[in-house]
Amino acid sequence: xxxxxxxxxxxxxxxxxxxxxxxxxDITTVITSHGASGALKxxxxxxxxxxxxxxxxxxxxxxxxxxxxxTYCKTVLLAGTWDSKKITVDQxxxxxxxxxxxxxxxxxxxxxxxxxxxxxxxxxxxxxxSDELGTWMDxxxxxxxxxxxxxxxxxxxxx
Numbered sequence: 001x002x003x004x005x006x007x008x009x010x011x012x013x014x015x016x017x018x019x020x021x022x023x024x025x026d027i028t029t030v031i032t033s034h035g036a037s038g039a040l041k042x043x044x045x046x047x048x049x050x051x052x053x054x055x056x057x058x059x060x061x062x063x064x065x066x067x068x069x070x071t072y073c074k075t076v077l078l079a080g081t082w083d084s085k086k087i088t089v090d091q092x093x094x095x096x097x098x099x100x101x102x103x104x105x106x107x108x109x110x111x112x113x114x115x116x117x118x119x120x121x122x123x124x125x126x127x128x129x130s131d132e133l134g135t136w137m138d139x140x141x142x143x144x145x146x147x148x149x150x151x152x153x154x155x156x157x158x159x
Contacts, residue, residue, distance in 0.1 A: 021121070021129045022071075024040055024048050034054075048070065049061060055144075061077070075118070079113060079116075082112050087147060095154070102143065114140070
C-alpha cells in the first residue's frame with residue numbers, strides 16, 4: 001500500500017513539474033478543464049492568444065510580458081466583450097464599484113468589456129492558476145447577468 005501511495009505522489013509531482021503557467025499551451029489546458037471551449041490562435045501581430053467560449057460568453061486570454069521567443073510570459077490578460085450598446089458609463093462605474101476583481105469599461109464602439117489580469121511565474125502552480133481562473137469564470141457569469149439587465153443586477157447585488 002505504501003508503494004502505491006508513493007507511486008501516486010511521484011506521478012502527481014511529475015505532472016505538477018510539467019506545468020508552467022508561463023506557457024500558453026499549459027494555460028489553455030487549465031482553461032479548457034474549467035469547461036471552456038476554444039483554441040490557441042495567432043493574431044495579425046503574430047502573438048498567440050486563446051480564443052475561448054464558456055456557455056454563450058466569448059473571451060480571450062492574451063499572453064503578455066513575454067521573452068523574445070514568446071515561449072514564457074509573465075502575464076495572462078483575460079478579456080471579454082459583449083455586443084450590447086445599451087450599457088451606460090454610469091452603469092459601468094457602478095459595476096466597477098461593486099466588483100472586486102474584474103473591472104469593466106465601454107470601448108470606442110460603445111460595447112462593454114471586462115478584463116482580469118493574472119501575474120504568473122515558474123512558481124505558479126496549476127492549482128494556483130486554476131483558483132484565479134475560477135475567479136474569472138465567476139466574473140464572466142456575473143458580468144453577463146449585468147449586461148442582460150444592468151439595473152436589475154445592480155439592485156439585486158447592492159452592497
